[in-house]
Amino acid sequence: MSDGSIDLKADARARAYSIPLEDYHVADPALFQADAMWPYFERLRKEAPVHYSKGDEEVGPYWSVTRYNDIMTVDTTHQVFSSDAHLGGITIRNFDEDFVLPMFIAMDQPKHDIQRKTVSPIVSPANLGRLEGIIRERVCGILDALPINEPFDWVDKVSIELTTQMLATLFDFPWEERRKLTRWSDIATASPESGLIESEEARRAELLECLAYFTNLWNERVNLTEPGNDLISMLAHGEATRDMPPMEYLGNVILLIVGGNDTTRNSLTGGLYALSKNPQEEAKLRADPGLIPNMVSEIIRWQTPLAHMRRTALEDYELAGQTIKKGDKVVMWYVSGNRDDTVIENADQFIVDRPNARRHLSFGFGIHRCVGNRLAEMQLKIVWEEILKRFPKIEVLEEPKRVYSTFVKGYERMMVRIPERI
Numbered sequence: 001m002s003d004g005s006i007d008l009k010a011d012a013r014a015r016a017y018s019i020p021l022e023d024y025h026v027a028d029p030a031l032f033q034a035d036a037m038w039p040y041f042e043r044l045r046k047e048a049p050v051h052y053s054k055g056d057e058e059v060g061p062y063w064s065v066t067r068y069n070d071i072m073t074v075d076t077t078h079q080v081f082s083s084d085a086h087l088g089g090i091t092i093r094n095f096d097e098d099f100v101l102p103m104f105i106a107m108d109q110p111k112h113d114i115q116r117k118t119v120s121p122i123v124s125p126a127n128l129g130r131l132e133g134i135i136r137e138r139v140c141g142i143l144d145a146l147p148i149n150e151p152f153d154w155v156d157k158v159s160i161e162l163t164t165q166m167l168a169t170l171f172d173f174p175w176e177e178r179r180k181l182t183r184w185s186d187i188a189t190a191s192p193e194s195g196l197i198e199s200e201e202a203r204r205a206e207l208l209e210c211l212a213y214f215t216n217l218w219n220e221r222v223n224l225t226e227p228g229n230d231l232i233s234m235l236a237h238g239e240a241t242r243d244m245p246p247m248e249y250l251g252n253v254i255l256l257i258v259g260g261n262d263t264t265r266n267s268l269t270g271g272l273y274a275l276s277k278n279p280q281e282e283a284k285l286r287a288d289p290g291l292i293p294n295m296v297s298e299i300i301r302w303q304t305p306l307a308h309m310r311r312t313a314l315e316d317y318e319l320a321g322q323t324i325k326k327g328d329k330v331v332m333w334y335v336s337g338n339r340d341d342t343v344i345e346n347a348d349q350f351i352v353d354r355p356n357a358r359r360h361l362s363f364g365f366g367i368h369r370c371v372g373n374r375l376a377e378m379q380l381k382i383v384w385e386e387i388l389k390r391f392p393k394i395e396v397l398e399e400p401k402r403v404y405s406t407f408v409k410g411y412e413r414m415m416v417r418i419p420e421r422i
């Protein structure tokens with residue numbers, strides 16, 4: 001639906017309500033980059049909550065599921081709605097048939113469950129307890145090094161740096177080379193038009209470099225009699241994963257990098273942006289820092305760092321009066337379900353003390369519900385605790401630059417200034 005000559009944001013509402021529904025194609029990255037998709041989803045929720053789109057050459061036809069409860073139905077009916085990479089996987093863009101990366105988020109039962117169990121100890125309460133101190137130390141280090149009274153990019157200096165440090169810790173990855181993780185995460189989800197990569201060949205070449213790098217780390221750790229407490233050691237020693245073919249190792253590594261990277265990164269930026277747009281909420285928060293855990297859930301709902309997950313129907317299925325046919329592509333728009341005000345009151349508003357704030361779709365539901373959800377919440381909680389201790393104000397200087405994607409809903413750049421320290 002995008003047209004370079006039109007200001008997508010300014011015209012969004014008029015356009016959303018004038019385009020015939022049969023011509024709707026909300027999965028347009030330009031709409032997301034312009035933050036102009038909201039009225040389209042609002043209309044779909046009201047008039048066609050389970051909507052069939054012809055799509056475009058890039059993604060083909062797909063169903064959009066836009067209401068909270070219908071999304072919940074799809075996400076929890078995994079016997080019908082498959083995540084299998086060989087059927088296309090979990091994003092609206094199919095895996096390329098000649099470059100399928102098996103990973104447990106893109107697998108069905110029983111293999112999914114076994115592989116998920118292998119890495120789950122990374123987020124056991126005991127490990128989260130161990131990580132809490134490390135994360136706090138790193139957060140303090142990053143915040144203390146920020147320039148005062150000087151513009152800087154929050155995305156780069158705080159959001160990326162912090163999540164990258166966290167990932168390097170989870171993988172026990174060579175510290176000085178940790179930005180490689182950021183790069184691999186970015187290119188793994190980048191579309192060819194995003195400008196991040198020159199061509200599909202270049203993307204694959206970089207991902208194969210990632211595999212080579214991680215293979216070395218695997219080899220260093222696989223023969224240790226005392227396995228480490230990191231994700232690579234867990235995969236190398238896990239009964240269900242130790243004989244994985246190389247592409248499956250790469251797939252699972254990418255899953256863990258992307259899972260822990262883009263999502264938390266964009267919640268860190270999104271939270272600051274949301275507060276800057278809602279000064280009355282910031283005042284509430286500063287008056288009562290005890291609201292931080294609740295606000296963290298509200299940030300994750302409001303931001304919805306992954307805008308959608310996709311499934312493929314294994315059989316015909318009736319949903320909200322529509323018949324989804326076997327083989328159809330079904331997109332659960334979390335970004336829309338999280339704004340469904342028949343379930344979430346005043347859903348468009350950012351409210352730090354919202355009752356029931358954990359009631360959101362951003363972590364998904366069912367067998368694929370986010371493994372890292374408690375870890376993500378903990379990181380965000382610590383960051384906000386430490387920000388409030390240090391900075392009376394962080395000014396957002398201009399509208400952030402958003403990512404060109406219908407999957408990762410996030411920010412490339414957000415310039416800020418911190419006038420002073422407490």
Ligand code: HEM
Pocket residue numbers: 075104105106116170255256259260261263264267300304305306309362363364365366367368369370371372373375376
């Ligand atoms: C799965 C969101 C942080 C690791 C998912 C899913 C979503 C999601 C939507 C798929 C759910 C579904 O299909 O039903 C988020 C958000 C985060 C976050 C919004 C931060 C705010 C993390 C972190 C990690 C992580 C920090 C790990 C270190 C994973 C993994 C899966 C997953 C491994 C696959 C689970 C499975 O297929 O069983 N996440 N995530 N995520 N996430 Fe997260």
